[in-house]
Amino acid sequence: xxxxxxxxxxxxxxxxxxxxxxxxxxxxxxxxxxxxxxxxxxxxxxxxxxxxxxxxxxxxxxxxxxxxxxxxxxxxxxxxxxxxxxxxxxxxxxxxxxxxxxxxxxxxxxxxxxxxxxxxxxxxxxxxxxxxxxxxxxxxxxxxxxxxxxxxxxxxxxxxxxxxxxxxxxxxxxxxxxxxxxxxxxxxxxxxxxxxxxxxxxxxxxxxxxxxxxxxxxxxxxxxxxxxxxxxxxxxxxxxxxxxxxxxxxxxxxxxxxxxxxxxxxxxxxxxxxxxxxxxxxxxxxxxxxxx
Amino acid sequence: xxxxxxxxxxxxxxxxxxxxxxxxxxxxxxxxxxxxxxxxxxxxxxxxxxxxxxxxxxxxxxxxxxxxxxxxxxxxxxxxxxxxxxxxxxxxxxxxxxxxxxxxxxxxxxxxxxxxxxxxxxxxxxxxxxxxxxxxxxxxxxxxxxxxxxxxxxxxxxxxxxxxxxxxxxxxxxxxxxxxxxxxxxxxxxxxxxxxxxxxxxxxxxxxxxxxxxxxxxxxxxxxxxxxxxxxxxxxxxxxxxxxxxxxxxxxxxxxxxxxxxxxxxxxxxxxxxxxxxxxxxxxxxxxxxxxxxxxxxxxxxxxxxxxxxxxxxxxxxxxxxxxxxxxxxxxxxxxxxxxxx
Numbered sequence: 001x002x003x004x005x006x007x008x009x010x011x012x013x014x015x016x017x018x019x020x021x022x023x024x025x026x027x028x029x030x031x032x033x034x035x036x037x038x039x040x041x042x043x044x045x046x047x048x049x050x051x052x053x054x055x056x057x058x059x060x061x062x063x064x065x066x067x068x069x070x071x072x073x074x075x076x077x078x079x080x081x082x083x084x085x086x087x088x089x090x091x092x093x094x095x096x097x098x099x100x101x102x103x104x105x106x107x108x109x110x111x112x113x114x115x116x117x118x119x120x121x122x123x124x125x126x127x128x129x130x131x132x133x134x135x136x137x138x139x140x141x142x143x144x145x146x147x148x149x150x151x152x153x154x155x156x157x158x159x160x161x162x163x164x165x166x167x168x169x170x171x172x173x174x175x176x177x178x179x180x181x182x183x184x185x186x187x188x189x190x191x192x193x194x195x196x197x198x199x200x201x202x203x204x205x206x207x208x209x210x211x212x213x214x215x216x217x218x219x220x221x222x223x224x225x226x227x228x229x230x231x232x233x234x235x236x237x238x239x240x241x242x243x244x245x246x247x248x249x250x251x252x253x254x255x256x257x258x259x260x261x262x263x264x265x266x267x268x269x270x271x272x273x274x275x276x277x278x279x280x281x282x283x284x285x286x287x288x289x290x291x292x
Numbered sequence: 293x294x295x296x297x298x299x300x301x302x303x304x305x306x307x308x309x310x311x312x313x314x315x316x317x318x319x320x321x322x323x324x325x326x327x328x329x330x331x332x333x334x335x336x337x338x339x340x341x342x343x344x345x346x347x348x349x350x351x352x353x354x355x356x357x358x359x360x361x362x363x364x365x366x367x368x369x370x371x372x373x374x375x376x377x378x379x380x381x382x383x384x385x386x387x388x389x390x391x392x393x394x395x396x397x398x399x400x401x402x403x404x405x406x407x408x409x410x411x412x413x414x415x416x417x418x419x420x421x422x423x424x425x426x427x428x429x430x431x432x433x434x435x436x437x438x439x440x441x442x443x444x445x446x447x448x449x450x451x452x453x454x455x456x457x458x459x460x461x462x463x464x465x466x467x468x469x470x471x472x473x474x475x476x477x478x479x480x481x482x483x484x485x486x487x488x489x490x491x492x493x494x495x496x497x498x499x500x501x502x503x504x505x506x507x508x509x510x511x512x513x514x515x516x517x518x519x520x521x522x523x524x525x526x527x528x529x530x531x532x533x534x535x536x537x538x539x540x541x542x543x544x545x546x547x548x549x550x551x552x553x554x555x556x557x558x559x560x561x562x563x564x565x566x567x568x569x570x571x572x573x574x575x576x577x578x579x580x581x582x583x584x585x586x587x588x589x590x591x592x593x594x595x596x597x598x599x600x601x602x603x604x605x606x607x608x609x610x611x612x613x614x615x616x617x618x619x620x621x622x623x624x625x626x627x628x629x630x631x632x633x634x
Contacts, residue, residue, distance in 0.1 A: 037408040088600045093407045094354050098548045099599045101541055106592025113586060220537075227412060266423035269416035276413050277401045 004135025009257040010250060015142040015211070017249020018149040022204040023226025024233060024241035025156065026197030031235065032173035033186075033193040036085065039100040041201055042223020043107035048073045048202025049214035050111060053120045062125070070202045077198020081191045104220060111216035119213040122206070145207050149242075152203070156238060165192065228272045234282025243284045304473055307556055308466065315462045319455060328454045330570055332526060334563050335461040339468050339519040341546050341558035343512030346472055348544075349552035350481065351508050352488030353403060356540045357414030360421035361391050361513040363535025365520025370438040370530050371431060380444055384521040388514045395513030399506035418537045425532040437531030444525045451525075461522060465559075468515060472555050475511070484508060549598050551605025560607050568594065 023041060030038050048069050055065035080103060088099050124141050131138045160166040171179040172189040180186045204222075205214065212218070225248060233244020251271055256264035275283060322328060340358055347353050368387035373380050402413050425432050432438060443452030444460075451457045475481050483504050486494045495501045524530050542565070550561020572587035602608065 037411075084596055084600070088603075091599070091603050094348065094552070095548070095599050095603050097354065097408070097411055098544060099596055101545070102592045102595030102599065104592070105541075105588050106596065109586060109589030109592060113589065224412075224415060228416075231409065231412060260427075262427045263423060266420045266427070269419045272416050273402075273413060273420075276405055276409060276416075280405065280409065 013250030013253030021245025042219030044201025045205035049205035073202035081194035234285025240284035343515035361516035365517030391517035551607030557607035
């Protein structure tokens, strides 16, 4: 393998890895606030992407369409929390898993009814020709994705560390009971977590679609990969799961590039199993003793 | 005088007698090959969901990977019967033993995980098996699948005949129910329930929790393999998409909708979901003129509703009704006795 190939795989991996990272942050926010693993997370990606495409085809300017699609997806996330998650709050983990799977199936079906089976494309958000560095070709869309990831990470850092709601959300992540004793409404926090996760899902869908196209069934696997990224990353810090996401993307790109794209999913999930067996707290977890 | 056994577990013969009566009676009412296929599939899938109910309902361990074991069974039967002259019956046994050993080996590390992590790990197993089925195309036929798997022949009885195969599959289902009930009613069954309630408490009583969990995981996987082999001989054509995570999810939904804490729940759930699929397909084909997988919307919706409002599954409604009827009857008899003694 020469250096240009190496660079090419690395960039491809980091691009898709950024998407996994964004999804993993969504998973993490919901999981830590509510203890629920939302298997429908991937469907937000699909809804965000396809809503943007539809809004553009209705004649909205691209930028407005994107903002509106993110807001619509976030509202769907909020609605789901209120209508489905809250009534089932005190049931067993398995029941909750099946409920979010049911949600995922239902949203996928709605996507099929609304948008049909044919893949839809979105033109790149920024229009500059591909850049060539040391033999590797960088799609400007990749740079755009990195930029979005970094901006979002800064925004999330500001949100969690400098605003009251962010601090309250973080408090309910750490210890819901103590937080509720301090007068934080944990039910509201759960609603905020779902809204935020849905918005993050929508953003990932919108920025990845120019590279991969969007279909009604794109959500499940990408959602599962986000989940994998979170587990690999260690489930207790945003920086950890972002690292997990990027690593997962890179592994996928290299195994597809060096072996075959048929087997790349097997290699990715094999890696996940190894992590689960040998370091179940995750590769980038802070040693905190909080999670066993 | 009621036997202690009956008080603990309920009467085991009555439900089985009812089931056998239904199985024997159905062919008199059902004539279309399509509905026979549905009934046979209910039987085949029940074999898997009964195993899942042992794993999930009794031992409290989730699996989103049983489609993989179903697939391995199907492919073992498919490959050996199309490429060698081995007896299909022997191959079915080989598949089950092989899957049992495989699942046992996988189960040792995997069942240390709990809840969401176990779910994710089993999804991982399923995706890996799926990829291997697609990837090793020399053996498996890859995405195109494997064709020409022969029908079974049971001591000269041609099981290609739908009616015979229907009876055959349901005989197997009843055997599987018997076997599983014996597990549930033995000390192993009590261990499983205890593990389902609290692993730590069971461990402190000196029970090898890990071993029991892994054993039941392997048994349920062997059930899935058996179902897979029979499926391959029934449909005669297998392709990887049948054995992907979607099917594992469907199996889990069947068990949960039927009621996870009882073997009968698994059977009820499997029948409910398959009839529901048929019904939705019928309605959407005839009235709505839409095709494709549109049924999944209704499907997802119903799953959510059932999980929110009847988390114990349909079997709990059935059991409740039965208790109500019996309660009424007992009340009457005790009143009669009261009059006698008064």
